[in-house]
Amino acid sequence: MGRKEEHIVGLDVGSMKVSTLIAAARESGLQPLGLGVAESKGIKKGSVVNLEAVAESIKRSVGEAEAMAGCEIETVYVGLAGPHIKSFNSRGVTSILTRMREINRDDVRRAIETARAIALSPDREIIHILPQEFTVDDQSGIGDPLGMVGTRLEVNVHIVTSSTTAAQNIVTAVNRSGLLVGDTVLESIAAGEAILTDDEKELGCVLVDIGGGKTNIAIYHHGAVRHTVVVPLGGELFTSDIAVGLRTSIPEAERIKSEHGCALSSMLETDKVFEVAGMGSRHHRTIAQTVLSDIIQPRAEEIVHLVRNEIRNGGYERQAGAGVVLTGGGSMLRGFVELAENILDLPVRIGTSTGFQESLLEKVPQLMGPEFATVTGLVLHGDRRRKTRDFHENSHSGFKKFVEIFRSFL
Ligand SMILES: Nc1ncnc2c1ncn2[C@@H]1O[C@H](COP(=O)(O)OP(=O)(O)OP(=O)(O)O)[C@@H](O)[C@H]1O
Ligand SMILES: [Mg+2]
Incomplete structure (x- = not known):
């Protein structure tokens, strides 16, 4: 009799959304079974500010993933990040x-x-x-x-x-939602597992995960992590700048950002305009895209300058030959790649998950979006842990691959 199919679950408690990904570990590879996404409540810039609200968001996200996958889960691999790292x-x-x-x-x-x-x-x-x-x-x-x-x-x-308390708060929130934590993983390391190629890690590259409340940076060279940092700047700031600058609501600012926003004004045609809903009973207004870009571009530059400082301060200029890989929902802002290329003078691409064969993604095609890189990476991390454990159980002949050795120390 074969073993019962094992499920590996990633839980990414982000500032904007809580995502849960359930995958089955099959001989043919990992098969995504269910994805749940719930609005994130009670988290600010990677830290728990309301435990009950976080536990509720986790429950909703997990419930959705379980309903889609048609199974119940017990243990999750959870992401950790925040300026306390x-x-x-x-x-x-x-x-x-x-x-x-x-x-x-x-x-x-x-x-x-x-x-x-x-x-x-x-x-x-x-x-x-x-x-x-x-x-x-x-x-x-x-x-x-x-x-x-x-x-x-x-x-x-x-x-x-x-910070022990920050990590404990996330674990407690997960426990309160009725689940166990298999491991906590730095979000950028999880995202790196999902989107970076071995060549990029070897040659040297900079992963930049731009989320809602924070930006996670990880620098790789010669196949290993050299530097990691979490900065409390993310897509939310663009939205609040737009809401203030255009005197409109946050949901309307969010819509405008995704539909009309551009991080590089030189990419815009000068005469393009869009409609903004006024607050309360005020009328709709027509605004030029260049006005929107003037609000967004300085924020995008701030994030890219921050990335440049991390590269320079650590002396990694010569170790980033494969360039920069942007991911996270914030990376979907039009013009971000071009702006980053201009400022950093490095090749820049958007990183989406490569951990699953495309043919296996029928059930959850959204997983290919950059905002799901972290949750995918958490599942890949869990899968590696499982393989290392099986390796321990099944073999006394020593380890073959270096990665399997160090996984056992994590
Ligand atoms: N098309 C788009 N254009 C611009 N920004 C976008 C777009 N789509 C999503 N975003 C932004 O991405 C951000 C959310 O990204 P993501 O889902 O990766 O965050 P998160 O993981 O919940 O947060 P964090 O990683 O900071 O804890 C939001 O600020 C959202 O406005
Ligand atoms: Mg995130």
């Missing part, structure tokens, strides 16, 4: 005692343990330790040191930490 690089070292011998899993684990031995204030916790590369004696730049011979093993890692 702080990341840095660290280094660990261990000696291969007694005599020169082959490096084994315990050596790798010990090296990583020493890298995590950093002074952390009591209100913070580590959510990821992501190995970048190993050095065996004098040979650096090693991806997988297992089986190599040496006396000293060093490892460079990227460590992501979170």
